[in-house]
Amino acid sequence: MIQLTYSTYWTIRKGLTAILFLVMLSGCEPHDTSKNSPTSGSLILYVDETYVELIRPLADSFTTSYAPAMSIDIKTLQARDAVEELINQHLADTSLSNTAAAVGIIIGRELLEDERRIIGERNLNQRLLEIPLAWDGLALVVPNESPLKETTVAQLREALITEDRRANVLQEGSGNEQLRFVFTSPNSSSYGYVREHLLKGDEPASPARWLGTADSAIDQIANGEGIGLMAWYRAHQDSVRLRTLKVGYADSTGIINPPVRVHTVSLVMDKYPMKLHVVGYSLAGTKSPANGFLSWLASSDIAQQQMAKKGLEPENVRFTLIPSQ
Known part of the structure; x- marks a missing residue:
């Protein structure tokens, strides 16, 4: 602590x-x-x-x-x-x-x-x-009952470009269930970050869903309709229904950084890899x-x-x- x-x-x-x-x-x-x-x-x-x-x-x-x-x-x-x-x-x-x-x-x-x-x-x-x-941090948001616990930036990038994506693409051994990503809007800050930093300007592969607002995205995620990619600031306000995945990454020197959950502490300590300015x-x-x-x-x-x-x-x-x- x-x-x-x-x-x-x-x-x-x-x-x-x-x-x-x-x-x-x-x-x-x-x-x-x-x-x-x-x-x-x-x-x-x-x-x-x-x-x-x-x-x-x-x-x-x-x-x-x-x-x-x-x-x-x-x-x-x-x-x-x-x-x-x-x-x-x-x-x-x-x-x-x-x-x-x-x-x-x-x-x-x-x-x-x-x-x-x-x-x-x-x-x-x-x-x-x-x-x-x-x-802030770009969070991967799932219902509390989801079997998914953690992933890496590389696995997330692979999942975003995979057409027929399955849960084990994000986390090995997590099953063969089909995954859909949920975004608040194609014009949102989080989606802009995903395109610019994770997809180099490309669109994510289907299936993906865009909702009009953060509230509607939260409801879809809580109902098990997909994995949310959205700002942690909004997502953590609904911790009764939702939680975020831990995310790890390899830095520029090749050192593997273990998965951490997005939080004020991991943002301040630069331990979380996907930060929104x-x-x-x-x-x-x-x-x-x-x-x-x-x-x-x-x-x-x-x-x-x-x-x-x-x-x-x-x-x-x-x-x-x-x-x-």
């Missing part, structure tokens, strides 16, 4: 953060609330459905305590759809940048190769703000409400520690691992 505790890193960081935000809040002149700044104006924030219930109260905390002149309109979208909105709304907006609503997104992965290419082709690289917030993006500029809120999420002890309490590995909180007595 091990216990996670916050290190003294935050006693230093907290002071620096407070100073930076005091400067940002005070400014040289009183705010014109009709114009955008890091603490005033309007922000439309598209949030990956997996994390929307985490972000809503943090947005309320930010506007109440630091930015009472800012409004944040949170909308729920899958990752791919959110990236499209970010690009399209920026290109379509012909109004003044200091008065138009800023647009930002929070998704559970980094931008994919084709998304970065589109941003580059439209000469938006210099405007792109990329603000890492936390780490929760990242905020905006094209609205450094003086925008988008940058103000996303930067606060990344640097505030309030926001970062809340992410840790909910099970994520925060980007800017360091942990000390102490054996429990």
Whole structure:
């Protein structure tokens, strides 16, 4: 057993953060609330459905305590759809940048190769703000009564490309039952990670099923309709019906790392091989409400520690691992 505790890193960081935000809040002149700044104006924030219930109260905390002149309109979208909105709304907006609503997104992965290419082709690289917030894990989710216990990244990759896949492809000796993978959406963060990192841009072989939302995917998995590939943050909230498989891997030196279950501890210790990066993006500029809120999420002890309490590995909180007595 091990216990996670916050290190003294935050006693230093907290002071620096407070100073930076005091400067940002005070400014040289009183705010014109009709114009955008890091603490005033309007922000439309598209949030990956997996994390929307985490972000809503943090947005309320930010506007109440630091930015009472800012409004944040949170909308729920899958990752791919959110990236499209970010690009399209920026290109379509012909109004003044200091008065138009800023647009930002929070998704559970980094931008994919084709998304970065589109941003580059439209000469938006210099405007792109990329603000890492936390780490999650891609979980293999099964009903509690499933005979499957563990697998490896290599076995998972093989199972994803196998047409007539059976349980023993994922775990030797687990039987000949046919397997189906369940994804929340073809536009989800987890599916984007699978395609980019496990399938090198290809689609998984059939049978596979895509559902509209994480809740519908959870129900399908719990009913034995397939093995879920989804963010651990959402999956572990339904531990009464579901559990996750341990996953092992061979690193770049060929060393075999034994299977571990995705958890805050295995994420922090870099023992779990399939990590999802929760990242905020905006094209609205450094003086925008988008940058103000996303930067606060990344640097505030309030926001970062809340992410840790909910099970994520925060980007800017360091942990000390102490054996429990």
